[in-house]
Amino acid sequence: MGENNRALSLKSLLITVVMCITTVALLLSTGITLYSQITTYKENIVSEVKTLAELVGNSSGEMLLQDDNIREEQALSTLEAASFVQNLHIYKQNLDGELAFFASYNKTGQAPIPSMTHRLEELSKPKFSEDILEIITPIYRQQDLIGYTYVRASTESLNSLIINTVLIAVSVLLVALLLSLALTLRMQRSVTDPIQDLVSIVQHVAGQKDYRLRADHSSLKELDILAKAFNQMLERIQQHIKAQEEAEDEYRRLNLSLEEKVSSRTTALKEANKELIETLEKLHQFQRQIVQNEKMASLGDMVAGVAHEVNTPIGLGVTASTMMLDRLSQLEKDFNAKQLKASSLAKFIQEGEENLNIIYRNLNRAAELISSFKQVAVDQTSENTRVFRFTQLMDEILMSMRPKLKKVKHDINLHCDDNLTIESKAGPINQVMINLIMNSLIHGFEFIDHGQIDIDVSLDKGNQLTIVYKDNGKGIPEEMCKRIFDPFVTTKRGQGGSGLGLHLVYNLITQALNGSISVSSEEGEGVEFVIRFPVTPKTDM
Template sequence: MLAPKNIKSIRHTLLVLIVGVIFSFFILFALYLSHLFIKESEKQSQINVHYWAQYIANISSEYLNKDQKSRAELHAQLVQLKPLNLIKLIDIYQYDNETKTEEFYLSYHNQKPFKTEKDYPSIQLSLEERENIKIPHITEHYTEYFIPVEKSGNIIGYIYLQTNTYSGLAQTNQLLIILAIVFVILLSILRYVTSRLEFIITSPLDNITSNIQHIAKSKDYSLRLESMPYQEVDILARSLNIFLTRTEKHHMKLQQSVQQSIERTQELETKIVNRTAALKESNQELLSTLEKLHQFQDQLVESGKMASLGDMVAGVAHEVNTPIGLGVTASTLLSDRLMEMKGHFENKTLKSSQLKRFFNEGAENVGIIYRNLKRAAELISSFKKVAVDQSSEDIREFNMNELISEVLLTLAPQIKNTPYRVDVACPQDLLIWSKPGPINQIFINLILNSILHAFDNRNNGTITIAISLIENNINISFKDDGSGIDETIKNKIFDPFITTKRGSGGSGLGLHLVYNLVTQALGGSITIESELDKGTEFKIIFPLNLDNNYA
């Protein structure tokens, strides 16, 4: 079936076809007639300019080679041509046969008074221009002509003449008006003819259409169309009657089918009600099971978070134990020396050398105590910041470079006893407004994941962390030169419980936790690129200023 926009009316088609054909013939005829008229006008203009040039040449021959009074009389003769409003410009030159030279004699302008050569210079024409206009030359604004003035068979001067061409233009405009009137008359005749043709053709079609619409509304397919006065339309009416007969039979069968469908529908409704009740019970059990699975998954993810925090606690505790032990030893030694000095002081056996040695040893012990307590305080402060950030998802402003330094300091116990190196490239003054907790957890999980999986007891390895700011987004490239990821698990590496170390310390939740932190907590994206034995690169992108939507 044709779309409505492709359906056209017979009236419109007839009108376009007839008008198009007639209009094409009319345009061709008008163009041909205009061409003939313009050529005739140009010919007439050339005849006119030649006539007036000869006329002016005959008048001028009586005054050339005479005194100044004759020049004034000639100008008076030319002024009498002004009412004609045809001649635009006349330049007259005097020619001397003995010296073979010519000089300007007189100039006449239709809109200006008489001018001498000194007051108003004549139009200077080259030999080539003179040759070109020895035959009248028609331009857009005027017709120009150059002829010699002869007397007794000798050339005594030359005349350059310009005449207006507006009269031919006026006749052209009249021709266009006549053509426009003829075109309007033709359009009126065409409209009338088209209307009559439309009535003759569409009247039977309108009758068929109204009958079909009546049958469609009443759904009485026993009705038939009447015979039409034109053979083509009558064939259409008979074809529609055949179609109505078939439709009537089909309609009767359809009613029977509808009745049968109603009976079957009732049976199906009864079955559906019974099965729906059973499905509701099954769905309820499935929803309960799914809820338990979600709770179990959340618990596993939380366990993964706490596991990483527990590893840090154990490492920091081990690291803090050394400086605190040294501080305790130094303080015990200092206490013993203090008690010894107190005994000497009370027994009045204290010597200056003993006091001097006590001062030196005391200063040394105090220095040891201070340095080790400061080291322990730095470790505890760093762990406190990381631990607090890990357990919090508050948004605040922080320095990205300092945050990474704190993470590396906290992970120092796990890294320093390995042959692996961590290189960081981050702007020193990069301040961002985001959630430091998720970022801490991301770096910790990625670093521990590389040590456990990528390097896998290798003798060397390098982790490269590059952070940059591009178009108000933080771009993090976390790359290691480890063993890479097998293609079989590469596409599902962020799924929960996917690990290559199952049974050897791998839970399969580390990268799943990283994916959730990047996409949900930070509102960013993470992608992975890896090849076997060529390392792995994680690319993380999240906004510089985290919107409140992710708070």
């Protein structure tokens, strides 16, 4: 309500604008007229006084030459007829150029005034002050300056005339403003009354929502167009409301019939959601089982390789021991038959030493393989932390992968401080490095005879272990690189690839090791994995 009270109405705005314009125009015109008339009045009285002074000066010239001031003052007494003249002085200029008082006129009842010779230059031009006008004019005789005439005239008639003129102008101005106000009020009714009627209809429609009302036609073209447009709008709104009411009725009828359908479909949807949740849970279990199978598959593959690798030294040891048994049996027979020769005993000792060396070397080799495999197997099946040297862990990993690595000619270069000893979970690190190396062997070095793997390991100041794994293989396509850690992403679909290797790596690093892994690769330029995870540094064991 406060905003509505402060807002100007069209009626008051129209009256204000018209009256302001009219007032300004009348004030300007009245001011200009008054200024012109007053200026004219002043010019007229100055002209009269100046003319009078010149006439008196011309008539006084002969008397100034004769130095007859008595006749002059008698002649000046005739100025009683000029009521506006208050005082008049005539000054005579002597031969030495000095001015002397010659004659004067003072209006009856007017006190004499002192000589004005000291104001000669000041009053050479007419000067108005209060109710008087003063002027000094020169007196010439045959082009010789013989004196001056000083006239002091009353401006009461001028002031009275100016006051009358101002009163008339103000009266005319007030009458014109009153007429303008009357015309404005008359004109604004023809404009504002139709608008006010239209506003009333709009307010009624907005408040009562009665769209049956219609605005009346107006004699003004613009307002008539507005009224017609407003009526059309009300007609369309009324039609729209009618159509909406019909649609709502139809919606209510449909809603009644749809409630049963919604109820039945809601029941079906709940059952479907329940089945979906069960299926999703089974899918998660299946995925976890597949990931676990992937871990066990790599361990089983390692078992087969290590078993095959251990079989060779053990077989050689068995052969050497069998040979020793045969030689020992023969030596026993010769000894029992008392046919043992020194040469035979020396030969037995020599062959025995050779066979024992063979047995020792092969059994020691088998023991190393079994020890490395045992440690790797224990690490892979355990996520407990332990203290280890990183180079030793990598040696155990590479030893366990020897059956795979000896079949290829790829180089694996480890760049790591030999004294770097940390406390962390060896199992996840073991599994991560095996999966990355196998990923390079299977995918990166496909159709490549001699590849290279570089593993750079460093410990940051914040106890963050950084592993940069790089190979110079064929790289990863850009579209696959963006989702390389997603499950079931593989380029060996249908060729034995499950697509879970790098997904398992990502889970081990982010969950088991609380770290991060990033990949960068360009097709044909190899691949680089950057792994970071927190560790606890230890002194060298």
